Amino acid sequence: xxxxxxxxxxxxxxxxxxxxxxxxxxxxxxxxxxxxxxxxxxxxxxxxxxxxxxxxxxxxxxxxxxxxxxxxxxxxxxxxxxxxxxxxxxxxxxxxxxxxxxxxxxxxxxxxxxxxxxxxxxxxxxxxxxxxxxxxxxxxxxxxxxxxxxxxxxxxxxxxxxxxxxxxxxxxxxxxxxxxxxxxxxxxxxxxxxxxxxxxxxxxxxxxxxxxxxxxxxxxxxxxxxxxxxxxxxxxxxxxxxxxxxxxxxxxxxxxxxxxxxxxxxxxxxxxxxxxxxxxxxxxxxxxxxxxxxxxxxxxxxxxxxxxxxxxxxxxxxxxxxxxxxxxxxxxxxxxxxxxxxxxxxxxxxxxxxxxx
Numbered sequence: 001x002x003x004x005x006x007x008x009x010x011x012x013x014x015x016x017x018x019x020x021x022x023x024x025x026x027x028x029x030x031x032x033x034x035x036x037x038x039x040x041x042x043x044x045x046x047x048x049x050x051x052x053x054x055x056x057x058x059x060x061x062x063x064x065x066x067x068x069x070x071x072x073x074x075x076x077x078x079x080x081x082x083x084x085x086x087x088x089x090x091x092x093x094x095x096x097x098x099x100x101x102x103x104x105x106x107x108x109x110x111x112x113x114x115x116x117x118x119x120x121x122x123x124x125x126x127x128x129x130x131x132x133x134x135x136x137x138x139x140x141x142x143x144x145x146x147x148x149x150x151x152x153x154x155x156x157x158x159x160x161x162x163x164x165x166x167x168x169x170x171x172x173x174x175x176x177x178x179x180x181x182x183x184x185x186x187x188x189x190x191x192x193x194x195x196x197x198x199x200x201x202x203x204x205x206x207x208x209x210x211x212x213x214x215x216x217x218x219x220x221x222x223x224x225x226x227x228x229x230x231x232x233x234x235x236x237x238x239x240x241x242x243x244x245x246x247x248x249x250x251x252x253x254x255x256x257x258x259x260x261x262x263x264x265x266x267x268x269x270x271x272x273x274x275x276x277x278x279x280x281x282x283x284x285x286x287x288x289x290x291x292x293x294x295x296x297x298x299x300x301x302x303x304x305x306x307x308x309x310x311x312x313x314x315x316x317x318x319x320x321x322x323x324x325x326x327x328x329x330x331x332x333x334x335x336x337x338x339x340x341x342x343x344x345x346x347x348x349x350x351x352x353x354x355x356x357x
Contacts, residue, residue: 006032010068014067014074014129016078017352018074021074023082024158025041028163040162044159045155047182048155048355055147055151056144058259059141072126072146080153083117089122091108091113113215114226116223118153123218125145126149126196127200136204138262138266139201141201142198143255146196154181187252199214221251232245269291269324269328273327274288283320315353319347319350319351323351324346
């Protein structure tokens with residue numbers, strides 16, 4: 001399986017984004033005090049393990065590189081937060097100078113500026129990953145990367161909101177806000193930005209005319225969902241909040257449906273492509289059946305770990321999946337025959353190396 005060297009730009013982006021996130025959190029600590037910050041940070045981090053596990057479970061068949069995932073998360077937590085605050089401040093200042101009152105400026109900042117600016121910044125993480133475009137093999141990949149950026153952004157933003165609530169109403173205020181942001185609507189930012197992820201992934205993996213409109217439409221979808229939620233919250237009406245929540249949940253169901261359909265298509269393609277390599281001796285009918293279901297893959301890895309071959313089995317499954325994805329890319333986008341042969345042979349080599357154990 002071909003392995004890319006870590007991108008220097010990606011590493012620099014990861015370091016810079018992480019540093020900015022730490023600076024923001026340090027500023028919160030100094031301004032809010034250790035007790036309030038500790039509680040806010042705990043509430044901000046508490047849902048993350050479950051949310052990260054939920055997002056990464058979408059991509060179990062072909063896991064994305066950890067460096068790319070870390071970059072997307074850090075970008076949302078660092079660069080997107082800092083630039084989002086700066087640009088929103090500038091935008092609100094311009095509206096104030098134009099003569100608008102404080103209430104209008106606050107509403108414009110919440111309903112218009114925040115969605116437009118924040119979604120552009122979170123979504124830019126995917127555009128920066130375009131240099132690694134072979135890592136985005138399908139719509140699910142776009143959803144996963146966008147969700148990671150959204151989770152990073154939400155984690156740091158929530159700490160700030162909880163700290164503000166703590167300073168105003170004490171621990172009770174922070175806990176009350178946590179119920180809304182951490183329990184009722186913890187997936188807001190990942191869902192919004194996943195619209196952009198869908199657009200970017202579609203543009204990269206399809207050759208239809210619609211691909212040219214995919215990214216702008218995805219961005220507009222993200223801004224709409226974000227603005228809808230923020231706008232409903234400013235009304236103070238439970239009816240509007242409930243309506244916005246239902247729309248966002250419908251978007252979540254759509255995202256899940258996309259990943260399920262794509263996973264089934266990948267499994268079906270495995271049954272079509274992989275039997276063609278049986279003459280190589282690297283795959284059997286039993287292997288195809290094992291690779292074609294998540295339960296079969298899990299059972300095989302469990303057996304292999306018991307035999308001390310867990311890493312070899314994981315490598316074998318990953319290489320077989322990458323081989324299938326290679327065929328899918330060639331089918332959807334077209335590919336130079338020489339490049340296809342080089343990548344195919346690399347995947348087969350990985351399968352051979354894993355299978356000899």
